[in-house]
Amino acid sequence: MKNRTIDFDKIRTHVDQYDRRTKWSWALELFACAGIIIAVGFGWFSVENPSLLFQIGMAAMIVSAAFVAAKIATNRRTLSSDNWTLLGKINIQIEKREKEEKLLRSIASWYLTPLFIAILLASYGGYSHRTGHYFPDAGLLIYWGACLVLYIGIYYFNQWQVKTRLTPLLAQLYALREQLKDDVDE
Numbered sequence: 111m112k113n114r115t116i117d118f119d120k121i122r123t124h125v126d127q128y129d130r131r132t133k134w135s136w137a138l139e140l141f142a143c144a145g146i147i148i149a150v151g152f153g154w155f156s157v158e159n160p161s162l163l164f165q166i167g168m169a170a171m172i173v174s175a176a177f178v179a180a181k182i183a184t185n186r187r188t189l190s191s192d193n194w195t196l197l198g199k200i201n202i203q204i205e206k207r208e209k210e211e212k213l214l215r216s217i218a219s220w221y222l223t224p225l226f227i228a229i230l231l232a233s234y235g236g237y238s239h240r241t242g243h244y245f246p247d248a249g250l251l252i253y254w255g256a257c258l259v260l261y262i263g264i265y266y267f268n269q270w271q272v273k274t275r276l277t278p279l280l281a282q283l284y285a286l287r288e289q290l291k292d293d294v295d296e
Contacts (some may be wrong), residue, residue, distance in 0.1 A: 121282050125203050128279055133209060136182055143179035151230070154207050157239065164239040169231030174224040181220050184210050197290050204283045211276050213269045222261045229257055 154168040188205045213220070234261065237243070237250050246254075 115125045121286055124279065125283070128275070129203070129206070136186060139182055140179050143175040143182075146175040150175070157236075161235060161239040164232070164235030164294065165229075167228065167235035170228040171225075174228040177224055178221050182213070184200065185213055197287065200283060200287050200290065204287065207276060207280050207283065210282065211272055214272045217268050218265050220292065222265055226257060226261055229256060 131205045145234075154165070155173075155198055157164065186206070186209065186250060188202050188209075233248065233250060237246060241247075
């Protein structure tokens with residue numbers, strides 16, 4: 111029999127903590143999307159005679175938030191079945207983490223870009239509706255720049271999370287799965 115080099119209890123504790131943290135994190139994202147949809151809806155209907163550009167911007171914001179929420183909800187589901195074995199549970203955790211890694215690595219395309227475009231459209235539409243001008247002023251340009259800096263920060267933060275937390279956790283889970291497969295084969 112081989113020497114045990116992997117501490118299952120330590121990995122399980124780490125995975126459980128990570129799982130709880132990510133559930134709350136994704137739940138917060140879903141709550142934020144719902145809040146955006148509600149706030150934008152109220153904002154949209156509170157404006158008298160909104161311009162077409164403003165309406166397009168508000169619709170884009172609602173569609174973007176709904177798209178982000180749907181992407182999070184559908185991509186967090188696991189297809190692996192829990193057959194009440196340790197290997198089954200590890201496979202579920204691996205599938206969850208792989209899906210999360212895929213979501214976080216591609217966050218610019220499904221999360222940041224649609225919402226940023228919607229922010230540009232909605233704020234520009236509101237600005238032109240409010241002022242009657244079509245060339246943005248310094249305040250709107252600064253707002254767009256601040257949003258861009260924030261979104262770049264969010265992108266790099268998520269890539270750092272993948273590199274420092276998710277990839278090492280996946281490596282531990284892969285090693286544990288291989289060890290269990292080896293033990294079963296013996």
